[in-house]
Amino acid sequence: SAVISQKPSRDICQRGTSLTIQCQVDSQVTMMFWYRQQPGQSLTLIATANQGSEATYESGFVIDKFPISRPNLTFSTLTVSNMSPEDSSIYLCSVMAGPANTEAFFGQGTRLTVV
Amino acid sequence: QQPVQSPQAVILREGEDAVINCSSSKALYSVHWYRQKHGEAPVFLMILLKGGEQKGHEKISASFNEKKQQSSLYLTASQLSYSGTYFCGTGNAGGTSYGKLTFGQGTILTVHP
Numbered sequence: 001s002a003v004i005s006q007k008p009s010r011d012i013c014q015r016g017t018s019l020t021i022q023c024q025v026d027s028q029v030t031m032m033f034w035y036r037q038q039p040g041q042s043l044t045l046i047a048t049a050n051q052g053s054e055a056t057y058e059s060g061f062v063i064d065k066f067p068i069s070r071p072n073l074t075f076s077t078l079t080v081s082n083m084s085p086e087d088s089s090i091y092l093c094s095v096m097a098g099p100a101n102t103e104a105f106f107g108q109g110t111r112l113t114v115v
Numbered sequence: 116q117q118p119v120q121s122p123q124a125v126i127l128r129e130g131e132d133a134v135i136n137c138s139s140s141k142a143l144y145s146v147h148w149y150r151q152k153h154g155e156a157p158v159f160l161m162i163l164l165k166g167g168e169q170k171g172h173e174k175i176s177a178s179f180n181e182k183k184q185q186s187s188l189y190l191t192a193s194q195l196s197y198s199g200t201y202f203c204g205t206g207n208a209g210g211t212s213y214g215k216l217t218f219g220q221g222t223i224l225t226v227h228p
Contacts, residue, residue, distance in 0.1 A: 106156035
């Protein structure tokens with residue numbers, strides 16, 4: 001299994017500002033994934049963070065809005081830039097672990113409210 | 116393409132059974148099932164791989180029909196602790212897509228005493 005610490009757990013931010021979310025894993029992993037979950041909705045993959053290379057973004061998400069860092073094999077950050085109320089969501093980081101690395105483990109999430 | 120889950124919601128009494136379905140419009144390599152309680156992170160239940168067998172975990176089991184591109188989650192003799200939102204996530208074989216999951220819209224399961 002994997003234990004993921006994510007912080008902050010929640011924040012209320014002013015529109016136009018940026019927030020950086022941190023994700024720490026208790027073991028080394030090749031890929032880390034960032035998801036967004038809007039209230040009452042499903043999880044949508046934002047990007048995949050690989051150590052030593054640029055993050056790979058899914059359709060609809062761009063690096064300027066969601067820059068990601070991956071300085072080592074246990075840590076990643078996601079920044080939500082120039083925030084607007086539409087960015088209010090839960091942001092979760094995830095890693096694959098378990099037998100054959102087939103189980104996705106999630107951090108507790110960051111509940112972001114933009115006012 | 117997001118997999119489609121049905122039903123959207125189900126209400127049970129303790130001890131009753133439920134089935135949640137997950138269908139995809141494209142060929143599946145793996146199907147992952149998660150349960151999320153309000154305010155918490157999704158928790159892994161099980162994974163079914165292409166060519167794999169039906170799996171079980173206590174009173175929760177699942178099947179994977181590759182031909183029909185669908186999976187079903189079976190909850191038997193439901194308990195109050197089963198309440199939550201169930202998500203299926205579909206995965207790709209490997210390469211740069213490995214680990215990326217596309218989640219269905221979720222099924223809200225409520226178990227009453």
